[in-house]
Amino acid sequence: MQKDIEKKRGTLDKWMDFIERVGNALPDPVSLFIILAVIVVVLSAIFGSMGMSAVHPGTGKTITVVNLLTKDGFRQMYSKAVNNFASFAPLGMVLVCVIGAAAAEKSGFLVALMQRVMRGAKCGCSLWLHC
Numbered sequence: 001m002q003k004d005i006e007k008k009r010g011t012l013d014k015w016m017d018f019i020e021r022v023g024n025a026l027p028d029p030v031s032l033f034i035i036l037a038v039i040v041v042v043l044s045a046i047f048g049s050m051g052m053s054a055v056h057p058g059t060g061k062t063i064t065v066v067n068l069l070t071k072d073g074f075r076q077m078y079s080k081a082v083n084n085f086a087s088f089a090p091l092g093m094v095l096v097c098v099i100g101a102a103a104a105e106k107s108g109f110l111v112a113l114m115q116r117v118m119r120g121a122k123c124g125c126s127l128w129l130h131c
Helices: 002-008 011-025 029-050 071-086 090-107 109-118
Strands: 053-055 062-064
Touching: 029 071, 090 109
Parallel strands: none
Antiparallel strands: 053 062
């Protein structure tokens, strides 16, 4: 019986199951952000000590890697943090969308909206949806 069910599952169902497993294995976004920030700081120390540099394709200016694990590196991270976030244009829109989504979720609006929208929908009875 189980093998028959597995045979009936399409490629899309298997792909969605894979995406769900991978997504569930990821840590929460705050932890992910902190982990990636630590990786960037460690890589800056490694590449900075090697004297790595790159040429900016638009200006032709040589950019050298700054070791962020030094005293000056920490000072640079903290002194430029506000400017980095303020000058990042999409950040304002992202913050507005996140705050709006959080307010809609906490107020129950999203649940009510989905119930209203899905009220007339017919169930396709795929294997991952229990009707």
